[in-house]
Amino acid sequence: MKFRFPVIVIDEDFRSENISGSGIRDLAEAIGQQGMEVIGFTSYVDLSAFAQQASRASCFILSIDDEEFGAGSDAEVEIAVASLRAFIAEVRKRNIDIPIFLYGETRTSRHIPTDILRELHGFIHMFEDTPEFVARHIIREAKKYLDALSPPFFNALVNYAEDSSYSWHCPGHSGGVAFLKSPVGQMFHQFFGENMLRADVCNAVDELGQLLDHTGPVAASEQNAARIFNCDHLFFVTNGTSTSNKIVWHSTVAPGDIVVVDRNCHKSILHSIIMTGAIPVFLMPTRNHYGIIGPIPKSEFSLEAIRKKIEANPFARNAKNKKPRILTITQSTYDGVIYNVEQIKDILGNSIDTLHFDEAWLPHATFHEFYKDMHAIGEGRERTDETLVFATQSTHKLLAGLSQASQILVQNGTGRQLDTHRFNESYLMHSSTSPQYSIIASCDVAAAMMEAPGGRALVEESLLEAIDFRRAMRKVDAEFGDDEWWFKVWGPEKLAEEGIGEREDWVIHPQDKWHDFGQIESGFNMLDPIKATIITPGLDIEGDFAEFGIPAAIVSKYLAEHGIIIEKTGLYSFFIMFTIGITKGRWNSMVTELQQFKDDYDQNLPLWRVLPEFVKKHRQYERVGLRDLCNQIHNMYREYDVARITTDMYLSNIETAMIPADAWAKMAHRDIERISIDEIEGRITAMLVTPYPPGIPLMVPGERFNKTIIKYLQFARDFNTAFPGFETDVHGLIKEQENGVAKYYVDVVYESLS
Structure with a gap:
């Protein structure tokens, strides 16, 4: 199986019609003739972005015979050395093993500082050896590096898939062959590819x-x-x-x-x-x-x-x-x-x-x-x-x-x-x-x-991207000014102007106004910056509703129709994560789409235009404006005071009547009854009750329903009736249609009247 890890050459003469350019191209051709791909660049461009090529390369070959190293002034040579040093440092921040070679025609290792030399795998003096000889030396080091990359199991799995052994064990698709016998199977095979299917094997394979x-x-x-x-x-x-x-x-x-x-x-x-x-x-x-x-x-x-x-x-x-x-x-x-x-x-x-x-x-x-x-x-x-x-x-x-x-x-x-x-x-x-x-x-x-050191670099990059996103959101807010609305990112008020800043900025203290968690002890908790909760207008942290509001469920549907899928949605918040796979392009797209949402909201554009896929399923919203829908849902949230209800129900005193396992046993033996949510006060739940959002269980089997929880379930029923397509999902709440009317029930432990 051939992996694509090209040799990366950085030389300003790579495409020049001179002796230096001819020499590096001859070397590139010799490497290519021995089966390795070569990619040539003429400058470092953006150092940090370019150094990320280390994840895609088998080695780097860097020229030190550029003009600045040659006839340039001492200051120019110093700048060139600094640029070389910065590039190598950026590579080594992520990868300490990838081979790096320097080469020159006139300059030698005595012209290069020791701190740079110690990071090298070799120094090539052009024209002293044949290109073929130098190519073999480079390829040997590159292959040694690539051979050491794969961790044990992945390496064994790749080798097994490469062996093309006939499979007589499960799974029944036999390395993907079964899929080739059917048109739809052919589609499946083409989509996932042979390697994945050859690697889908039974635990009877001893060598794995x-x-x-x-x-x-x-x-x-x-x-x-x-x-x-x-x-x-x-x-x-x-x-x-x-x-x-x-x-x-x-x-x-x-x-x-x-x-x-x-x-x-x-x-x-x-x-x-x-x-x-x-x-x-x-x-x-x-x-x-x-x-x-x-x-x-x-x-x-x-x-x-x-x-x-x-x-x-x-x-x-x-x-x-x-x-x-x-x-x-x-x-x-x-x-x-x-x-x-x-x-x-x-x-x-x-x-x-x-x-x-x-x-x-x-x-x-x-x-x-x-x-x-x-x-x-x-x-x-x-x-x-x-x-x-x-x-x-x-x-x-x-x-x-x-x-x-x-x-x-x-x-x-x-x-x-x-x-x-x-x-x-x-x-x-x-x-x-x-x-x-x-x-x-x-x-x-x-x-x-x-x-190490790649893991630290990946995490630091996630931290930087997450904090840069917060800075970008604040910049947009500042540009709109006090007379315009915008989204907030929940978190500490202080952000460093550049970089990650101080860890202490993210430690939670009781006097901080941004969290509203009360008198908690300083230093016991911290907010992880790579988790970003975006707050939409309409509700403050104390639970008071504004005159207008933008429920997060509508923003989530809008973003989804524009190709952005978020992790979790609350009443007036939604949540995104800056994993190691998130890039500047992704979070900049998020900022851009939020600005587009604001424009569409301010113009009250009709839903058929801004949410066409949603409207196809729910025609009753076709002529409703985006701002009008936001106001309708916001007014219902405010009428039910739902922010306080959801807070109070999780903090309420819930009575334990049975051990959870015993209540579950009642459910398993069908010793339960299905009761309307209007009649369940004091009854014992036989199921988990889990509202979405936030997807955290509210009640455990064996606990009794109280008035606060019932009030929330009644809100969920009324809201779902009023706004189909935006239903509040509660696992454990059972919806049944009776004469065209939705009724809501819960399974509770059967209790004899005697």
């Missing part, structure tokens, strides 16, 4: 190793990733961090165990509570009226506070063992709020059996000093004695994994080691016996991409 028992190239890749991520053990998972969370829980939690959990955790944690039969004790995060989930106050983590919660829980206070079995914290929230993990370890180390940090949105943090102490596991971290620390990470969310690529990181205690054999029983319980090998390969490659 086993994911399920961590042997062979799979094990080598997991060990390689553990080294890169600075942890004691690392396990690849091919069906997402939802499954990674369940593996961790089933490896340590048993029925009747007390578990301490972030109330606004991912639903996979609540599924784990149900599956293990655990007794949950919840830590309550703060929240502002934008719907943004804030941090759990530091005081909630104290042993005294946790003991009080245990005694207040009717099931936990009667448990045989009062020591919590696991603590699970969402480390980073959807909107980017993260915790100082070292402080949590100091408070709870050895008081809880296992500390688990759901870092689905934070796999990048260990690679940059900006996040020091703000992630679970890393180099030089303090270890507790008897407590294991787990981090579960979605490689596919912010790194370069394929969808469902995830990993589990483990840090041993000083007096307690992970029993990998017992842990693997839980791993087997939740893993498919037919894992997708492309996902494993993406876990492998995603980790290798973060090898």
Whole structure:
């Protein structure tokens, strides 16, 4: 299989009709005749952009016989050396291994400073050897570099696919051959390509190793990733961090165990509570009226506070063992709020059996000093004695994994080691016996991409792009002035004029006005800049509605029809992420489209013109103006005071009536009844109740409905009736049509009247 990694030549004479130009072209031709592509440039252009060619090149050949190096003045030579030094530094910031060669006709290594020479793989003196000889030397170094690039599993998978072995095992498409027997199969084959299909193999292939028992190239890749991520053990998972969370829980939690959990955790944690039969004790995060989930106050983590919660829980206070079995914290929230993990370890180390940090949105943090102490596991971290620390990470969310690529990181205690054999029983319980090998390969490659110094450079680039985006949005706001509306990006008021700025700018303090999380402790939390929540006009952070407003759901549909798909939408906010794949072009397009939305809104253009695809499905909006629709939805939000309802329902006191596993058992045995939302006050839910937005479970099986939650469900019913196409989705809320009228129900635990 041939990968395209050309030799990059940078020489101002590359296309010139002179001796120097002829010499470098002869060398390029000799390299090409031996099977390697050569691309020639005549200048460095933009250094940082050009240095990124290092990800696409097999080596660089740089001329030092340009005019500035030759007959130029000392000042010109100094400038040329500085330019060369800057280029090499920019390359090495991302890649310490790619070969760099200098070549000249008259200049030699004595004309080049030592700090530059030490970064080189060779010095070529033109015309002293034949072009063919020099080409072989360059190709040897380039191939040595390329051969070392592939991490263990990806390398084995590529070699296996190249072997063209006949497949007698599953999957049944046999390396893609089955698709070639059908017209629609031909389309599928042409779309995905032969390499992907040849690499889709069964776990019976010995030379690829086993994911399920961590042997062979799979094990080598997991060990390689553990080294890169600075942890004691690392396990690849091919069906997402939802499954990674369940593996961790089933490896340590048993029925009747007390578990301490972030109330606004991912639903996979609540599924784990149900599956293990655990007794949950919840830590309550703060929240502002934008719907943004804030941090759990530091005081909630104290042993005294946790003991009080245990005694207040009717099931936990009667448990045989009062020591919590696991603590699970969402480390980073959807909107980017993260915790100082070292402080949590100091408070709870050895008081809880296992500390688990759901870092689905934070796999990048260990690679940059900006996040020091703000992630679970890393180099030089303090270890507790008897407590294991787990981090579960979605490689596919912010790194370069394929969808469902995830990993589990483990840090041993000083007096307690992970029993990998017992842990693997839980791993087997939740893993498919037919894992997708492309996902494993993406876990492998995603980790290798973060090898120093490349990982730090990638994270720094994400930080810079995210902060540049914020600066651009503020610039547009300033140009519009006070008399015009514009979008805001939620976050600290202070931004550095250039670069990343100070980490302290992103640390959350109680006196800060921008977050409205109340009296939280300084230094315990920070906002991750690469998560950007954009606020639309209409609602302030205290929950007060303006005279006019622009609901975020409308902006999201507008952006989608203009080719921009965002991550999450709230009432007056939407969320985007600056992953390592985001570029200046993408976020500049976002700024441009938001400006176009403003123009269309200000002109009140009809929806058939600005949202044609949406209007095709919902003809009732055809003659409605964009501004008019915004005002209609805004007025309904204001009438129901929905910002305060959504805040209050998550912070309300919800009574626990049953252990979640017992309530789920009622559902499994159909010992439930379907009740109208107008009649469910005090009834026990048999299902998770999860409003979207924000997609965070509101109620767990076994909890009783209160008036605040019912008021929100009634709002959802009325809103969905009034604005089809913009429905508020609530998982657990059942919609049924009766005589053409939508009725809403919830499945609750059956309760005998006797």
